[in-house]
Amino acid sequence: MIQRTDQLPTIELDGRQITFHPGESLLEVASRSGVQIPTLCHDPRLDPAGACRSCLVEVEGQRRLLPSCATPAVDGQKVTASPEHSPRIERHRKSLFSLYLTEHPGEDHPDGVERGAPNKLVRAAKAFGAEDWGKLENLRDDLLGDRSHDENPYIQFDSDLCILCAKCTRYCDEVESVSAITLAGRGSETTIATPDGRSLLDTTCEMCGGCVAVCPTGAMGEKKPKTHKMPVEAELEKVRTTCNYCGVGCQFDLNVDPAAREGGGEIVKVTSPTPAPPPPTPQPRGRTGGSTARTRCGKGRFGYDFLHHEDRLKTPLVRGADGELHPATWDEALAAAAAGLRGVQERHGKDALAFVSSSRCTVEENFLVQKLSRAVFGTNNVHQCAAT
Amino acid sequence: MTNSIREIRDADFLFVIGSNTTEAHPVIAMEMKRAVRDGATLVVADPRRIWLTEIAEKHLQLNPGTDVWLLNAMAHVIVTEGLVDKAFIETHTEGYEAVAETVKRYSPEEAERVTGIPAEDIRWAARKYATTKKAGIYYTLGITEHSHGTDNVYALANLVLMTGHLGGESMGLNPLRGQNNVQGANDAGATPIYYPGYQRVDDEKVRAKYEALWGVELSPEPGWNLNEMMKKAGDEIRGFFVMGEDIILSEPNVLALEERMNRVEFLVLQEIFPNETMRFADVVLPASGFAEKEGVFVNSERRMQRVRKAIDPPKGARADWQILLDLAAASGASWHHRTPADIFDEFAQHAPNFAGISHARLDAQGEDEDGYTGLQWPCPDPDHPGTRYLHEGRVLRGKGLLTAVEYRPSDELPDEEYGLLLSTGRTLYHYNAATQTRRDPGLDTKQPGAFVQLHPRDAKKRSIRDGDPVTITTRRGSIDAIAHVSRQVKPGCIWMALHFAEARANVLTNDKGDAVTGTAEYKVCAAEVTKASDYTGELHEFRGSHYQAGHAEDAPS
Numbered sequence: 050m051i052q053r054t055d056q057l058p059t060i061e062l063d064g065r066q067i068t069f070h071p072g073e074s075l076l077e078v079a080s081r082s083g084v085q086i087p088t089l090c091h092d093p094r095l096d097p098a099g100a101c102r103s104c105l106v107e108v109e110g111q112r113r114l115l116p117s118c119a120t121p122a123v124d125g126q127k128v129t130a131s132p133e134h135s136p137r138i139e140r141h142r143k144s145l146f147s148l149y150l151t152e153h154p155g156e157d158h159p160d161g162v163e164r165g166a167p168n169k170l171v172r173a174a175k176a177f178g179a180e181d182w183g184k185l186e187n188l189r190d191d192l193l194g195d196r197s198h199d200e201n202p203y204i205q206f207d208s209d210l211c212i213l214c215a216k217c218t219r220y221c222d223e224v225e226s227v228s229a230i231t232l233a234g235r236g237s238e239t240t241i242a243t244p245d246g247r248s249l250l251d252t253t254c255e256m257c258g259g260c261v262a263v264c265p266t267g268a269m270g271e272k273k274p275k276t277h278k279m280p281v282e283a284e285l286e287k288v289r290t291t292c293n294y295c296g297v298g299c300q301f302d303l304n305v306d307p308a309a310r311e312g313g314g315e316i317v318k319v320t321s322p323t324p325a326p327p328p329p330t331p332q333p334r335g336r337t338g339g340s341t342a343r344t345r346c347g348k349g350r351f352g353y354d355f356l357h358h359e360d361r362l363k364t365p366l367v368r369g370a371d372g373e374l375h376p377a378t379w380d381e382a383l384a385a386a387a388a389g390l391r392g393v394q395e396r397h398g399k400d401a402l403a404f405v406s407s408s409r410c411t412v413e414e415n416f417l418v419q420k421l422s423r424a425v426f427g428t429n430n431v432h433q434c435a436a437t
Numbered sequence: 438m439t440n441s442i443r444e445i446r447d448a449d450f451l452f453v454i455g456s457n458t459t460e461a462h463p464v465i466a467m468e469m470k471r472a473v474r475d476g477a478t479l480v481v482a483d484p485r486r487i488w489l490t491e492i493a494e495k496h497l498q499l500n501p502g503t504d505v506w507l508l509n510a511m512a513h514v515i516v517t518e519g520l521v522d523k524a525f526i527e528t529h530t531e532g533y534e535a536v537a538e539t540v541k542r543y544s545p546e547e548a549e550r551v552t553g554i555p556a557e558d559i560r561w562a563a564r565k566y567a568t569t570k571k572a573g574i575y576y577t578l579g580i581t582e583h584s585h586g587t588d589n590v591y592a593l594a595n596l597v598l599m600t601g602h603l604g605g606e607s608m609g610l611n612p613l614r615g616q617n618n619v620q621g622a623n624d625a626g627a628t629p630i631y632y633p634g635y636q637r638v639d640d641e642k643v644r645a646k647y648e649a650l651w652g653v654e655l656s657p658e659p660g661w662n663l664n665e666m667m668k669k670a671g672d673e674i675r676g677f678f679v680m681g682e683d684i685i686l687s688e689p690n691v692l693a694l695e696e697r698m699n700r701v702e703f704l705v706l707q708e709i710f711p712n713e714t715m716r717f718a719d720v721v722l723p724a725s726g727f728a729e730k731e732g733v734f735v736n737s738e739r740r741m742q743r744v745r746k747a748i749d750p751p752k753g754a755r756a757d758w759q760i761l762l763d764l765a766a767a768s769g770a771s772w773h774h775r776t777p778a779d780i781f782d783e784f785a786q787h788a789p790n791f792a793g794i795s796h797a798r799l800d801a802q803g804e805d806e807d808g809y810t811g812l813q814w815p816c817p818d819p820d821h822p823g824t825r826y827l828h829e830g831r832v833l834r835g836k837g838l839l840t841a842v843e844y845r846p847s848d849e850l851p852d853e854e855y856g857l858l859l860s861t862g863r864t865l866y867h868y869n870a871a872t873q874t875r876r877d878p879g880l881d882t883k884q885p886g887a888f889v890q891l892h893p894r895d896a897k898k899r900s901i902r903d904g905d906p907v908t909i910t911t912r913r914g915s916i917d918a919i920a921h922v923s924r925q926v927k928p929g930c931i932w933m934a935l936h937f938a939e940a941r942a943n944v945l946t947n948d949k950g951d952a953v954t955g956t957a958e959y960k961v962c963a964a965e966v967t968k969a970s971d972y973t974g975e976l977h978e979f980r981g982s983h984y985q986a987g988h989a990e991d992a993p994s
């Protein structure tokens with residue numbers, strides 16, 4: 050039997066009737082109906098934690114505001130989620146983000162706060178008119194909080210910026226399944242730490258950078274852009290591309306500083322594409338949300354420095370009569386290559402040549418190698434290097 | 438892959454064989470972890486205690502190279518216990534009878550003797566696989582890098598076909614491609630037997646089509662595969678063109694290859710970094726990395742996705758496609774291509790499976806509901822949405838062919854002189870010849886140098902302690918590395934990563950190739966390990982990670 054939409058359960062959201070699939074959270078229903086609710090600790094790949102309180106909504110009959118990320122929709126529920134419909138929500142957001150700012154330097158942090166993912170907290174605080182209530186002292190800078198001894202080259206944790214939403218540790222547990230970082234300490238000294246405060250290099254960490262990507266405050270940040278003197282976010286160009294490592298083919302954005310390298314451009318970081326808005330129809334549970342299309346491993350996220358490495362070959366080389374390789378112009382090198390291959394062909398026949406192509410190169414380039422081999426040099430001796 | 442990556446999370450049973458997924462395909466492993474978290478049963482067949490075994494219901498720790506025994510014994514259980522999908526076999530397959538006959542001789546008890554896996558575990562895995570509808574098989578080089586690699590794949594396909602686990606979501610037979618564009622290079626015709634799109638070179642009609650297209654006469658003779666090329670180097674093969682590959686580091690039995698390479702008269706190398714092969718090059722052409730050019734990669738699930746130019750190559754270097762056009766022109770050809778989009782069109786429009794795909798269409802393609810982009814082939818025309826999983830409702834070649842295979846021992850097994858069995862593979866932090874990853878500060882600190890894993894028992898016998906420099910020797914050569922005493926490997930087995938230029942594991946490996954594909958036996962050869970007498974390399978520490986899990990401190994005292 051086909052279930053008709055009018056038989057699906059509904060909630061009233063900001064005065065509109067919205068149908069949903071059982072199991073959907075209020076946040077999911079709201080976001081696909083175009084009702085914006087701020088979130089900090091929520092990610093569709095993670096089990097809802099309800100930790101940051103930024104997504105609270107009013108549900109009729111409930112005395113307290115409820116976290117929409119962790120509250121399942123129930124048939125007939127009346128929900129108010131927008132400040133325009135609820136002064137209570139407006140007050141809540143303003144004071145919550147003001148409170149967060151007492152523990153977070155906002156935009157004033159000396160290192161800047163967008164070393165990894167864009168800083169959601171600061172943006173939300175601005176949007177909801179958070180006020181300056183002064184700053185609280187950070188009591189977490191003990192061995193666990195201060196990670197300055199950690200010489201891992203990629204990931205930095207700065208307890209001054211952390212709001213303890215535990216998104217990073219949950220990602221590390223639930224998605225990466227390695228639990229390299231965890232909440233540690235008590236009370237106002239609680240912080241994010243590794244077992245015994247070890248360097249990430251000495252833990253199970255796989256350098257996936259997931260903790261950096263999900264952190265809403267910039268507390269988990271990238272070390273690299275600091276060493277690269279990164280220009281402000283707005284001056285970076287984002288180029289969507291496909292990863293060049295394994296056969297998964299993750300998509301990501303190369304963040305390019307276009308002025309660097311005398312205008313040739315330099316990659317300063319890799320970020321995940323922002324998710325497309327969810328479709329407006331009710332989603333059956335199961336495959337929704339949080340695909341791996343946006344998840345990435347350490348090679349994809351951090352492994353691009355080779356492109357700018359000084360060892361790169363920059364000049365064509367031709368072996369001279371002295372047996373050494375000498376710099377040559379492109380025209381000389383191409384002519385030498387063509388003549389050399391033709392020479393072998395004349396002396397030993399077409400099938401004395403072999404063309405080794407590369408699974409690292411593009412489809413177009415592999416196509417050209419086989420065309421060169423077949424159509425120009427007349428042999429089917431062409432194979433890519435990884436025959437698997 | 439017959440199925441898509443996104444379907445993995447909905448599988449109820451995952452059979453992972455010969456794939457260290459968390460290290461070779463970390464992102465696919467995340468989907469597997471997610472499936473397990475949601476209640477799926479994971480069974481891992483691997484000689485090593487790889488990370489995935491920690492969340493697996495069962496680890497079938499087989500002796501390296503005995504895959505056919507394991508798989509045939511599983512088929513034995515499925516056939517003798519009547520767990521086959523009769524209707525599927527009748528409508529969709531051929532050759533079942535012969536396979537059923539052959540696997541009769543592969544009893545789980547006998548399999549236990551050969552593979553080292555308890556017969557009961559084999560029975561359990563076979564039953565569970567056969568009786569779960571959404572049951573997928575995932576494999577990589579651990580299956581194919583053997584002299585009998587093709588047999589291994591047939592044996593797996595037999596399991597899939599006899600249980601009808603094909604043509605639906607979250608099932609099928611899924612090879613996880615090792616490199617970003619292995620699939621694309623094959624699709625593009627960089628193989629000795631196929632033009633683009635798997636059109637055979639010895640098919641008259643196909644050849645006539647390409648002769649008309651390219652205006653030249655084409656050779657009807659299939660070419661040599663990579664393994665044969667390397668064996669014939671210096672003899673039948675006197676000239677090489679090599680793009681983007683360090684054949685000297687990556688090919689097996691490399692010392693013998695180097696000797697032959699000296700007799701090669703001419704070699705052109707197109708590369709981004711100096712490498713070992715450059716020692717034999719007569720012309721070196723400086724090329725480009727993935728962020729410096731336009732094009733398409735095809736992932737493991739046949740998904741064509743765009744690669745885009747973000748930065749310029751270093752001054753003096755050129756994009757690979759540009760170099761190839763230049764070289765063709767210098768060799769007297771007049772090709773009309775101007776851009777990667779042009780080149781792609783010629784590639785796609787003459788191969789029916791890709792004809793609906795173009796750069797323009799890929800660029801216009803948004804993300805689907807799971808955030809995926811690009812198009813999965815087959816995609817025969819511009820209105821076709823692409824194909825998420827193959828064999829829906831039928832089997833591609835008409836009827837799925839079951840192929841009876843017999844166990845053949847690996848080419849070279851341990852003996853008195855070389856008492857250990859060496860396998861090689863990849864690790865998470867490096868990537869093949871590692872010309873890229875080793876130039877990265879972080880990936881390099883995590884795993885700075887070559888190491889060999891060996892079991893505490895074997896270490897003790899040889900008075901080797903964890904962290905000792907050791908020499909690994911096979912019939913083909915020897916190299917030094919640091920001993921990593923670990924229970925991750927079985928007693929009698931050792932394991933090395935392929936990535937390190939100063940300790941090239943391929944000095945050791947056997948170059949015997951699979952009869953059909955030519956893929957070399959990287960996974961099994963006989964070796965011996967001794968304490969290194971005059972180790973000159975660095976003594977590095979092996980930093981944390983799940984390798985520590987099997988790490989044994991109790992080596993000899």
Ligand code: SF4
Pocket residue numbers: 210211212213214215216217218241263264265266267268269
């Ligand atoms: S580091 Fe970031 S993600 Fe982790 S708890 Fe702190 S604020 Fe949340």
Ligand code: SF4
Pocket residue numbers: 204217220221225227228229230249253254255256257258259260261
């Ligand atoms: S980089 Fe990945 S593995 Fe390491 S701590 Fe962060 S989430 Fe965990």
Ligand code: FES
Pocket residue numbers: 087088089090091098099100101102103104105116117118119
């Ligand atoms: S997003 Fe719901 S409580 Fe944090």
